[in-house]
Amino acid sequence: MPQITFIEYSDKSHCVDAETGKSLMQIAIDHGIPGIDADCGGSCACGTCHVIVHETWQGKLPTAQEEEMAMLDMTPEPQPGSRLSCQLTVTDALDGLVVRLPEFQM
Ligand code: FES
Secondary structure: OOEEEEEOOOOOEEEEEOOOOOEHHHHHHHOOOOOOOOOOOOOOOOOOOEEEEOHHHOOOOOOOOHHHHHHHHOOOOOOOOEEEHHHOEOOHHHOOOEEEOOOOOO
């Protein structure tokens, strides 16, 4: 089972076992990670599941689709590694992934 690390804005770190096939957002919710609101339930319509992918992982993830990019443009302070965690599906290839949480969601 891949392990994924979520780092809160305060630098508090949570390393969790992630079930493959679920979205990264759902993994965060399942493990009670603070800072992921996921108001739309994962339909790419709210932008409140924003995470910033660690720079060593940014080129290893599937490219964001147009809908995700449009929603990310509306998030406060989008960054180069910004992604919507509901649009990333956990696979074994993501073992070791590290994402940071922004200070605020939308
Ligand atoms: S949960 Fe709403 S955009 Fe990801």
